Amino acid sequence: MLHILFLFSLLLLSSSPSTSNALDFCVADLSAAEGPAGFPCKAAANVTADDFVFTGIAKAGNTTNIISAAVSPAFVGQFPGLNGLGISIARLDLAPGGVIPIHTHPAASELLVVTHGHLLAGFISSSSNKVYIKKVNKGEIMIFPQGLLHFQINAGKNAATAFVSFGSPNPGLQILDFALFANDFPSKLVETVTFLDDAQVKKLKGVLGGTG
Ligand SMILES: *[C@@H]1O[C@H](CO)[C@@H](O)[C@H](O)[C@H]1NC(C)=O
Numbered sequence: 001m002l003h004i005l006f007l008f009s010l011l012l013l014s015s016s017p018s019t020s021n022a023l024d025f026c027v028a029d030l031s032a033a034e035g036p037a038g039f040p041c042k043a044a045a046n047v048t049a050d051d052f053v054f055t056g057i058a059k060a061g062n063t064t065n066i067i068s069a070a071v072s073p074a075f076v077g078q079f080p081g082l083n084g085l086g087i088s089i090a091r092l093d094l095a096p097g098g099v100i101p102i103h104t105h106p107a108a109s110e111l112l113v114v115t116h117g118h119l120l121a122g123f124i125s126s127s128s129n130k131v132y133i134k135k136v137n138k139g140e141i142m143i144f145p146q147g148l149l150h151f152q153i154n155a156g157k158n159a160a161t162a163f164v165s166f167g168s169p170n171p172g173l174q175i176l177d178f179a180l181f182a183n184d185f186p187s188k189l190v191e192t193v194t195f196l197d198d199a200q201v202k203k204l205k206g207v208l209g210g211t212g
């Protein structure tokens with residue numbers, strides 16, 4: 001009986017028009033342009049096991065910087081094997097006092113796993129600007145819904161590490177302060193649209209390398 005069912009389902013599969021993509025994988029050809037569905041595939045004959053392994057997040061990122069923290073992404077741009085698979089990951093390293101400044105990933109929800117130390121993490125809803133903040137310890141996880149502004153802070157005395165996975169091979173990353181103060185957005189306009197004063201805007205542009 002099972003045998004007959006199996007044959008029947010095989011027949012169904014082979015006779016139905018290909019409505020779903022039966023490709024096992026589509027390692028990105030990063031030399032081509034990315035479309036809404038991702039990058040075109042590298043030739044299957046040229047795909048090797050190395051295309052499915054990424055070693056770039058094995059080591060801690062360099063936290064000697066203004067935020068005392070490092071984000072090491074394994075998105076499709078760094079790890080072409082993720083193309084079309086709907087997933088990606090990044091490593092967060094935070095020195096004592098380290099901060100991942102408030103930011104958003106336009107294309108994906110995020111799942112954070114703390115593997116070392118303690119973080120204080122939070123996000124802000126778009127519907128009511130309600131703030132959800134929680135201390136997340138080693139082994140615990142927290143989720144950040146797609147597109148919402150969120151942050152992570154080292155809440156311990158020692159270094160902290162976390163891994164964040166995403167429901168997209170290319171979740172995107174926009175850091176609010178960098179968007180406002182690390183470019184040539186004219187200061188006067190920044191002040192008008194944020195209601196911040198001139199001294200504060202100039203100070204942050206100075207710190208983050210912005211002009212205008
Ligand atoms: C595989 O890679 C080689 C060397 O880069 C290239 O010459 C060849 O055209 C590739 N094969 C296919 C099918 O694209």
Ligand SMILES: *[C@@H]1O[C@H](CO)[C@@H](O)[C@H](O)[C@H]1NC(C)=O
Binds near residue numbers: 064065
């Ligand atoms: C970390 O970054 C700082 C600042 O750019 C640099 O001076 C230092 O050499 C880097 N450390 C390592 C181990 O790469």
